[in-house]
Amino acid sequence: MKTVIESGGDTGALAGKTISRMTYAKLGLSAATLIVLLLVPLLGDLAVISLLNQIGIAIIFALAYNLLLGQSGLLSFGHAVYYGVGAFWTIQLMAWISNGAFYVPTPLLPLAGGLGGLVFGFLLGMFCVRRHGTIFALITLAVGELMTALTIMLNNLSGGEEGISAWRQGWLGFTFGSASQVYYLILFWVLLCGALLYGLTRTPFGRLMLAVRDNEERARFIGFNTYRVRLTVFCISGLFAGVAGGLLAVSNELINYEVMSITESGNVLFNTFIGGMTYFSGPIIGAALITTLQLNLSNYTDAWLVYEGILFVLIVMFAPGGIAGIIYVHGPVLRDGLWRLLVRSYGIAAVPAVLLVATGIFLIEFIYHWSSALYAAGAEIPLFGITWSPASVWPWLVMLVGQGVGFYLLLRYAIPSVTAAWQAVNERLNGNEEP
Amino acid sequence: MILELKDICKSYGRTEVIRNLHLQVEEGERHAVIGPNGAGKSTMYNLISGRHAPDSGEILLRGENIAGQPPYEIARQGLSRSFQITNIFHRLSVFENIRCALMWPMGYHFSLFKRVSRLRDLNERATQILGQLHLDSRSEVLAGTLTYAEQRALEVGMTIASGAQVILLDEPTAGMSRSETDDTVGLIRMATEGKTLLIVEHDMDVVFNLADRISVLVYGSIIATDTPERIRANAQVQEAYLGKEGAA
Numbered sequence: 001m002k003t004v005i006e007s008g009g010d011t012g013a014l015a016g017k018t019i020s021r022m023t024y025a026k027l028g029l030s031a032a033t034l035i036v037l038l039l040v041p042l043l044g045d046l047a048v049i050s051l052l053n054q055i056g057i058a059i060i061f062a063l064a065y066n067l068l069l070g071q072s073g074l075l076s077f078g079h080a081v082y083y084g085v086g087a088f089w090t091i092q093l094m095a096w097i098s099n100g101a102f103y104v105p106t107p108l109l110p111l112a113g114g115l116g117g118l119v120f121g122f123l124l125g126m127f128c129v130r131r132h133g134t135i136f137a138l139i140t141l142a143v144g145e146l147m148t149a150l151t152i153m154l155n156n157l158s159g160g161e162e163g164i165s166a167w168r169q170g171w172l173g174f175t176f177g178s179a180s181q182v183y184y185l186i187l188f189w190v191l192l193c194g195a196l197l198y199g200l201t202r203t204p205f206g207r208l209m210l211a212v213r214d215n216e217e218r219a220r221f222i223g224f225n226t227y228r229v230r231l232t233v234f235c236i237s238g239l240f241a242g243v244a245g246g247l248l249a250v251s252n253e254l255i256n257y258e259v260m261s262i263t264e265s266g267n268v269l270f271n272t273f274i275g276g277m278t279y280f281s282g283p284i285i286g287a288a289l290i291t292t293l294q295l296n297l298s299n300y301t302d303a304w305l306v307y308e309g310i311l312f313v314l315i316v317m318f319a320p321g322g323i324a325g326i327i328y329v330h331g332p333v334l335r336d337g338l339w340r341l342l343v344r345s346y347g348i349a350a351v352p353a354v355l356l357v358a359t360g361i362f363l364i365e366f367i368y369h370w371s372s373a374l375y376a377a378g379a380e381i382p383l384f385g386i387t388w389s390p391a392s393v394w395p396w397l398v399m400l401v402g403q404g405v406g407f408y409l410l411l412r413y414a415i416p417s418v419t420a421a422w423q424a425v426n427e428r429l430n431g432n433e434e435p
Numbered sequence: 436m437i438l439e440l441k442d443i444c445k446s447y448g449r450t451e452v453i454r455n456l457h458l459q460v461e462e463g464e465r466h467a468v469i470g471p472n473g474a475g476k477s478t479m480y481n482l483i484s485g486r487h488a489p490d491s492g493e494i495l496l497r498g499e500n501i502a503g504q505p506p507y508e509i510a511r512q513g514l515s516r517s518f519q520i521t522n523i524f525h526r527l528s529v530f531e532n533i534r535c536a537l538m539w540p541m542g543y544h545f546s547l548f549k550r551v552s553r554l555r556d557l558n559e560r561a562t563q564i565l566g567q568l569h570l571d572s573r574s575e576v577l578a579g580t581l582t583y584a585e586q587r588a589l590e591v592g593m594t595i596a597s598g599a600q601v602i603l604l605d606e607p608t609a610g611m612s613r614s615e616t617d618d619t620v621g622l623i624r625m626a627t628e629g630k631t632l633l634i635v636e637h638d639m640d641v642v643f644n645l646a647d648r649i650s651v652l653v654y655g656s657i658i659a660t661d662t663p664e665r666i667r668a669n670a671q672v673q674e675a676y677l678g679k680e681g682a683a
Contacts, residue, residue: 204538204546204554207527211535214524220506221484221516222597223539232545 037187041180049179055291056186057247060193062271062283064240069269070277071201072233073213074129075137077265078144082238084151084260085120086113086245088158091255094166105171110189110246117242118235125234129227132216144265151257163256166249182251189247193240198280200236209233270308274315276322285323303368310360338425345414345421352409359402366395436495437462437631438483438514438601443492443502445475445482445655452478453489454655460601465632467642470652471675476635477519479652480605483633484516485509496601511539515599519606519635521586525579529570529589532578534561536593561596567622568592584615591619595626602627604634608641620645643667651675 041049061083068074090113097103104112124147128139151158158164168176176182200206208229212219216226249255258264267290275286290308297304319326333339366388369381381388388395438460445453452475460466470476481487483494488503495501501509524532534557541557543549552558565571568588573581578589591607607623608616620641623632636642642649643663650660653675659666666672 199550200547202550202552204543204549204551204557207531207535207551208538208545210527211524211531214526215522218518218522218524218593219535221510221522222536222593223507223510225505225507228545 034191041183044180046179049183051292051295053179053183053186053251054295055288056183056190057244057251058268058271058287058291059190059284060247061241061244061268062275062287063194063197063280064237064244065268066272066277066280066283067197067200067209067233067237067240069272070279070282071206071209071213072230074132074230074233075269076128076140077137077262077269078140078142078147079237079241079268080260080262080264081124081144081147082117082121082241083245083248083264083268084147084255084257085116086110086242087249087255087259088151088164088245089113089116089242090246090249091164091166091253092157094168094249094253095164097169098166106168106174106176106250107171107185107188109250110243113246113249114239114243117238117240117245121235121238121242122231125231125238129230129234132230141262144260144262148257148261151260158257161256163254165254167253168250176250186247186251189243193243194284197240201280205229205232270312274312274322276324276326278321279324279328282322282324285327289323301365301368302372303364306364306368332429333425336429338428341424341428342418342421345417348417349410349414352406352414355402356406356410359399359406362395363399363403366399436460437497438633439493439495440479440483441493441495443479443482443489443494445478445487445489452655453482456492456652456656458650458657458660460631460633461648462631463629464647465627465634465645467646467649468633468635468652469637469639469642469649474652475655476652477605478655480516480603480635483509484514484603507539510597510599513599514601514603515594515597516603517590517594517605517607519609521583521590523578523586523589523593525577527578528575529578529581530561530565530574532589533564533592533596534558536596537561537564540597540599564592564596567626569618584611587611587615588619588622591622591626595623599630601631601633604632604636606635606637608636608638616641 037052040052064082065076065079068076068079090109093104093109093112124143128136128143131139152161168182170176174181176185208219208224212224212226212229219226219229245259248259271286271290272283273286274290275284276282293308294304297307301307315322321329330339333342366381436459438458440456440458443453443456444451456475456479458468458479468476468479478487482489482502485501485504485506485508493500493502496509496512496514499512501512501514524535527535534551537557537560538544538546541560543554543557562571562574565574568591570581570585570588570592573585578586581589587607587610591604594604595602604623608619611619616638623634624645632645634642634645636645646663648660649663649666650657651666651669651672652658658675659669659672661669
């Protein structure tokens with residue numbers, strides 16, 4: 001039996017080794033996804049469309065970022081610089097176009113952003129990529145702070161703290177006046193950038209990036225100037241981050257310094273890592289999920305950042321492959337019908353999971369409400385349709401007992417059960433591989 | 436003379452590791468370097484291959500001074516080395532390890548617009564080399580999960596894959612069993628046919644079996660270079676090196 005080399009990953013798929021049934025399934029799935037994506041605007045739900053627009057931009061940015069993080073092993077804390085430069089170049093260009101200074105068709109504007117990202121990627125990359133590891137991370141952090149500070153200072157170019165606003169112009173039959181026309185523009189660029197970046201992983205250079213990530217020294221001894229490899233990666237990543245920034249400018253029509261701040265740099269790192277940096281699809285999953293949660297949960301809770309932080313910590317500690325990793329690990333299990341071995345243990349694990357999540361949310365919300373100024377006087381806290389008094393012992397007792405029991409069940413039953421089930425699955429999987 | 440070291444010195448801090456080292460390697464010969472532990476064999480390799488720069492002296496590759504050049508420049512001039520401590524791409528497949536080692540020599544430098552799976556010459560050559568290494572059945576396995584002996588074979592394979600004319604091997608059979616050693620020696624013999632080999636090795640059977648000439652490195656300088664028979668008979672060498680080995 002031929003082994004299926006996992007899709008979209010970077011362990012190196014060889015041509016002609018993938019089972020064709022899987023290929024057809026994937027093609028079918030991709031086609032279906034595309035059709036759904038093309039039809040979404042017909043629903044006419046503005047909130048959904050604008051959410052998808054933001055997701056699309058976040059996906060391009062995260063994919064660009066993962067060239068550094070996942071594929072080259074370079075942890076950058078300042079990649080929003082190239083995103084921001086792309087956004088500023090584009091918004092400036094849009095302002096000039098509005099003044100009639102010159103003309104670029106609106107659908108091509110993200111290219112201007114990409115050019116900005118590329119130029120700055122090259123100029124700043126020359127310093128950043130001299131070193132890798134911790135030093136690289138620190139330099140990117142410093143460069144990021146420097147560029148943010150410069151952006152605020154250079155009032156004439158960046159519009160200071162207010163930023164710059166400009167209107168999109170129509171092109172051919174499109175006015176780009178509605179969110180759905182912008183949606184198609186963004187969708188086009190997401191598909192194009194996604195295809196190009198995926199293609200890059202399949203080129204000799206794409207494989208070389210992985211080699212340099214794995215063992216830079218050996219790469220130098222087989223003929224490669226690894227500084228140039230890193231610089232090239234940095235430039236390409238800057239280019240695509242710039243395209244994402246350009247799309248942001250086209251979509252928002254307003255850009256200020258925050259676009260290149262450490263918050264944005266952190267965001268793209270979160271998206272990429274939570275999604276799964278060792279898989280091509282990881283950043284896509286992460287960008288889609290986190291952007292959706294960010295926009296929706298912030299309607300319900302002000303403590304959203306706490307949840308994001310907890311999610312990040314859990315992924316770092318227990319699932320370094322991210323959400324994509326969790327999904328792909330289950331791929332062979334589903335295919336070989338071994339999921340029966342897991343169902344029971346997952347059922348057991350669900351009990352403490354639900355308990356911990358429910359009382360955890362309760363705890364966070366309660367403390368958050370309690371500590372905010374409004375409730376300082378000891379007013380009642382409305383949560384889950386009930387009014388709770390922080391002075392009473394009951395809510396605290398419920399939360400602490402819930403957490404305690406949850407952790408006990410988790411450690412005593414859930415973890416051993418899941419571990420044993422996975423051992424059984426792995427034995428079966430390995431048994432199948434060797435005849 | 437394809438490779439010549441002239442009056443090389445190298446110190447790390449106050450420790451002089453290489454002192455006025457002279458070495459001449461003829462084109463097409465298999466040249467072994469032996470010497471007690473700490474004699475400076477690995478340091479000498481690091482200087483030749485560009486990992487470190489010598490403090491003084493010249494390293495001539497086909498008459499051109501390569502001392503202090505970065506490793507990739509030296510590799511591109513046709514000098515390839517292996518490492519005593521296995522130095523492979525652990526998270527890439529065995530096949531990809533070899534393919535990466537082939538990319539620069541086969542002209543795929545910064546290829547951003549070609550599909551690697553369609554590069555027939557590259558993939559066929561990699562498959563062929565894996566066959567020579569007897570690693571063809573392990574081709575899709577991650578290199579980090581290979582057994583020790585397999586990793587050593589891959590290490591040697593990556594070094595010879597480039598088709599370099601000058602090959603430096605650093606203890607290629609270290610830690611191998613007798614039969615694994617024999618396999619590796621056979622591989623080295625075949626892969627270095629018509630090329631120049633410089634080999635550092637502790638296994639005297641391998642050295643006397645493989646080498647056309649032997650140089651003896653003691654305290655950072657070469658004390659003798661000669662044919663295996665005469666090295667065996669050399670009193671100075673026996674005292675400095677083989678004697679110790681015999682006593683142990």
